[in-house]
Each structure stands twice: as C-alpha cells, then as structure tokens.
Amino acid sequence: MAFTLYNAPQSTCSQRVRFVLNSKKLPFTEVKLNLLAGDQLKPDYLKLNPNGVVPTLDHDGAIVIDSTVITEYLDEVAPADSFTPESPVARARMRALMHFIDEMPAASVRVPTFNLAFLPSFQAMSREAFVAMAESKPMRKEFMLAMGQNGFSQTEMDAALARLRRSYQRMETEIAGSGGPWLLGQSITLADVAAMPALVRMADLGMQAQWQDLPGVTRWFDNIRAHPSFTPTYYPGSLLSEKFPHLKERAAGR
Ligand SMILES: N[C@@H](CCC(=O)N[C@@H](CS)C(=O)NCC(=O)O)C(=O)O
Helix, strand or coil, X not given: CCEEEEECCCCHHHHHHHXXXXXXXXXXXXXXXXXXXXXXXXXXXXXXXXXXXXXXXEECCEEEECHHHHHHHHHHHCCCCCCCCCCHHHHHHHHHHHHHHHHCHHHHCHHHHHHHHHHHHHHCCCHHHHHHHHHCCCCCHHHHHHHCCCXXXXXXXXXXXXXXXXXXXXXXXXXXXXXXXXXXXXXXXXXXXXXXXXXXXXXXXXXXXXXXXXHHHHHHHHHHHHCCCHHHHCCCCCCHHHHCHHHHHHHCCC
C-alpha cells in the first residue's frame, strides 16, 4: 500500500491524519503545501480536492478527502490497532461525536487562529490582493471576507471561545459517562483523534487554562500528548507558535 498525504505541518485537519498513519505505522510520502501562499488553490491540487483545503490522501491512486473521512478510511484499509469500537452502538456514538467536533471545536478554533496568528500576514496584503485571495477559496470565501483585514470582532471572538468552552464541557461529560480516560472509555478512538488538534491549537495559542477546571479533559490532554504517535505527528514546525513568534510572547503574557 502506497500512501501520499497532501497536507500542511500546522494544519489541524492534517494532524488528525498524520496521527492515524503514524499509529498504524503506515509509511507515507508527505507533500507539504504552503497554505498562506495558496498552494491548496492551484489547479492541479483542486483536481484532487475541489474544496481547496488540506488534507488529501492518495492511496495507490485512489483519492480520499476530508480528514474525518480519511481517518475512517485508514481504519478500514488497515484495521489492525483499530480506532473504531466493535459494537454498532459505540460506533454510532463515535461518529456522532466526530460530527459534533467538526461542527463545534474544529470550526470555532479557526476564529482565534486566524485573528491571533494569520491576521498580520493578511494585513500586509493590499485590499485587492486580499479580496482576490478570499474569492478564490471554494469553501472559505465568506469566512475570509467576514474576517476581513481587521480581523473578527471581539463579539465574534467571544462567541467562538464560548463554543470552544462548551466543547470542552461536552468532552468532560463524555469522559465522565464512559469512565474515560478517552472519550468513549478505555480505548482511544477516532473521536479522540478528531478532537486532539483543536485543543493542541488552543494550548499553542496560550489558552489551555480554559479547561483547567475540567479534570477529565486535563487528563485526556496529558494522555494524548503522551501517546507514542503524538511526537511524530507534531514534528518540528507543526505548531503555529514556532512560525509566528508573537504567539509565544502572547502565551507568555508579554
Ligand atoms: N472538513 C475538512 C476541512 C479542511 C480544512 O479546513 N483545512 C484547512 C487547514 S486545517 C485548509 O486547508 N485551509 C486552507 C484555506 O483556508 O485556504 C477536513 O476536515 O479535511
């Protein structure tokens, strides 16, 4: 089986797929796209992924897109060390959680990410170049135009942070209900992998304190960072604070 992963080191969606590939010890060729330079919008890439986003998996010539779909696909074609529970009911719970995670924390984390990390790059562009870039994005045009070159408003930031906070609370409830330490109980599943990058991103943005009163989530976060696949997934250059030093200063409260 030959795998090529089109992705970006710092992309949260890509990190989910790298985690599963690494866990299953599936060798893969990594093609790194520069998202700020617009590699994901080039015609050849759009033929693979018409959404103009990463990740995209090429498995022996078969193209699979969307990170949650890719992780489920990998668990099907390489079922050893499964990330999917046995029973249909537990599988349904896992998939429902994955949908929740995509709609809530994974979507909401884009607001602080763009405001705190990417905005200076967009502010350096001319108005015309910014609008042209936004309009060329198949899925994120309105998101980019809503952010604009002044960034999301405080009201929009607060709303995103409130949605993230409710996501951590939901995780706490799931962990308590399943007995933990993972979302669905004793075994790590694709739902944990789906949630991982949003929390890593928020910690990288200096906002880990937002779940410090939630013991289940705090332990979950320690556990996923201690997982053997974490370090190969978050290889050097995978955190935004490595690329944007102003985030480190912010996280340090300077
Ligand atoms: N639902 C998609 C979302 C993919 C996505 O939003 N990818 C981001 C990086 S995490 C991206 O490529 N953004 C490029 C852009 O906004 O132009 C998935 O999970 O694969």
